[in-house]
Amino acid sequence: MILVPVSVRPSSRHGLGLHVEIDIPRGHLLWRFDANVDHRIEIAASVHWQRRSELLHWGYVNPNMPNIVVVCGDSSRFWNFSSDDELPNAVISHQLYCGEHLILAARDIAAGEELLIAPDSDHDYARKMQKVSVGGLQTAPL
Secondary structure, eight states, rough: OBBBBBBEEESSSSSSEEEESBBBBBTTTTEETTTTTTTTEEEESSSSHHHHHHHHHSSEEOOTTEEEEESSGGGGGGOEEEESOOOOOOOEEEEETTTTTEEEESSOOOTBBOEEEEGGGOTTHHHHHSOOTTTTEOOOOO
């Protein structure tokens, strides 16, 4: 569950993104898992491929639980990755809450900035960034 005021607006990275509405100091808690809002779903072979694709697109895979996708039930699902040539303004903490890493501000974040997290926060990052073929057409990364 996102713990700071944000708005979902067009992203310079991909589709829509989370933009903070207030200045956030370095080290501030940005997100934590909340079972009332966020959902853990097992990605079994029996899950239909379309549903599996949707879950993996909107959720993230905790590296410690590679068969589980966490789908955020709030606007957190619009969080984007930083690019290879920039430092993220949000980082995963070593602290766990309900088995999930807390996400903290890596530096002071100015109001209006998009929240960006390091790619290694999602065990499924490499697949998300690959171009996929759908009916012979190349599509943008998921």
